[in-house]
Amino acid sequence: MRVFKFGGASVKDADGIKNVYDVLQKVGHEDVLVVISAMGKTTNAMEVVVKNYFDKSPELKSSIQDVKKYHNQILLDLFDDENHAVFAAINSLFGDLEYFLEHNKSPNYNFVYDQIVSMGELISTTLVSHYFNYRGLKNQWVDVREFIKTDNTYRDAVVNWEQTQQNIKKGIKKKILNITQGFLGSDENSFTTTLGREGSDYSAAIFAYCLNAESVTIWKDVPGVLNADPRYFDNTVLLNQISYREAIELAFYGASVIHPKTLQPLQRKEIPLYVKSFINPLLPGTSVSKGSDLEPQTSCFIVKKGQLLISLSSLDFSFIMEENISEIFSLLHKYKMKVHLIQNSAISFSVCVDDKFNNFNELKTILSKKFKVTYNEDVSLYTIRHFDDRSADAVTENKEVLVRQLSRETLQLVTQDL
Numbered sequence: 001m002r003v004f005k006f007g008g009a010s011v012k013d014a015d016g017i018k019n020v021y022d023v024l025q026k027v028g029h030e031d032v033l034v035v036i037s038a039m040g041k042t043t044n045a046m047e048v049v050v051k052n053y054f055d056k057s058p059e060l061k062s063s064i065q066d067v068k069k070y071h072n073q074i075l076l077d078l079f080d081d082e083n084h085a086v087f088a089a090i091n092s093l094f095g096d097l098e099y100f101l102e103h104n105k106s107p108n109y110n111f112v113y114d115q116i117v118s119m120g121e122l123i124s125t126t127l128v129s130h131y132f133n134y135r136g137l138k139n140q141w142v143d144v145r146e147f148i149k150t151d152n153t154y155r156d157a158v159v160n161w162e163q164t165q166q167n168i169k170k171g172i173k174k175k176i177l178n179i180t181q182g183f184l185g186s187d188e189n190s191f192t193t194t195l196g197r198e199g200s201d202y203s204a205a206i207f208a209y210c211l212n213a214e215s216v217t218i219w220k221d222v223p224g225v226l227n228a229d230p231r232y233f234d235n236t237v238l239l240n241q242i243s244y245r246e247a248i249e250l251a252f253y254g255a256s257v258i259h260p261k262t263l264q265p266l267q268r269k270e271i272p273l274y275v276k277s278f279i280n281p282l283l284p285g286t287s288v289s290k291g292s293d294l295e296p297q298t299s300c301f302i303v304k305k306g307q308l309l310i311s312l313s314s315l316d317f318s319f320i321m322e323e324n325i326s327e328i329f330s331l332l333h334k335y336k337m338k339v340h341l342i343q344n345s346a347i348s349f350s351v352c353v354d355d356k357f358n359n360f361n362e363l364k365t366i367l368s369k370k371f372k373v374t375y376n377e378d379v380s381l382y383t384i385r386h387f388d389d390r391s392a393d394a395v396t397e398n399k400e401v402l403v404r405q406l407s408r409e410t411l412q413l414v415t416q417d418l
Helices: 014-027 042-054 060-078 085-103 109-117 119-134 161-171 200-211 244-253 263-268 322-334 360-367 389-396
Strands: 002-006 032-036 177-181 184-186 192-194 215-220 241-243 273-277 286-289 300-314 338-344 348-354 371-385 399-406 410-417
Touching (some): 002 200, 014 060, 014 119, 032 119, 032 200, 042 060, 042 109, 042 119, 060 119, 085 109, 085 119, 109 119, 109 192, 119 177, 161 200, 177 200, 244 263, 244 300, 244 371, 244 410, 300 360, 300 389, 322 338, 322 348, 338 399, 371 389, 371 399, 389 399, 389 410
Parallel strands (some): 002 032, 032 177, 241 286
Antiparallel strands (some): 184 192, 300 348, 300 371, 371 410, 399 410
């Protein structure tokens, strides 16, 4: 079985969904499991619904209506018959959303977030499955929550691999086209969980691992994995081949094409990962597999925007020792700070983090009891794999370098615009 993943950009409108249908016609659809994300910017729109719900905003109903209108237009563009069953199916899902909003009693933001935002994937896959059937491409719609089981760490759930593997081996039918959701799972109480933003790639890898799949293909609007994000860098280079190890390094540092957790289960079973263009699906794209580390050999650039640089120094000029660092990391873990870079000296300690859950103010209050705390907001973290002087100069132009860290293969720079 092959596993395909299509992201939100590939199904953002009626033409996109028609193109996914065409891609499957060109590359084959028998014995395939397709993982699909929410359409376009639906996840962002659902996050607005979450915010309005907690703010008790009068805009709550209109924000839901915006999501309805968006999907309804796609339905009207795809289906000639407004009495087609898909309209009732999508309305039913929106009904489930509104029922939850009216009856939920939980004040837990992360729990509520997962129950609401997950509707994007359920809606997109329902719509695509109906459309494929409408076009004569028979398929089975699969509710991923019945297969991927997790703990109850809402918004960043941990997979129960043993239970998940049992479910997938027993429940996924081969020799047909299966359509399911990315990003989602469920806990032991059958409440919806999510695997972290961009977790649909990870979902594809989970299915591939459990099914001993032939391959995983991530379909993107780029020709494959590039050596840099074209939004921030000019003259990017297509990487034809990347080894698992090199790809895991790139993912660890934040390469946006591949989710950091995606590669590990694939590497364990040596399942090749392909990154291809849904615009030109017959092009070879990029292969992530056993083989040469990088082909062609070139510098690779990764940038993380909107980071927070925290610098701590001892109040009495004493050394920052192991016990201090252990305490700092315990607090970073407690307040869910994602650490991307560490640098320390005798009396100071700096860390570049992603404050995903906006917990820094609370953390700063605790840290200030023992340390002098300084910080820089909205910094950028640049990582250059296989760097040279020219590549380093390219990312520091018109920027102040706050931290510079060097290893054999990797240069990292924390910068702020001048």
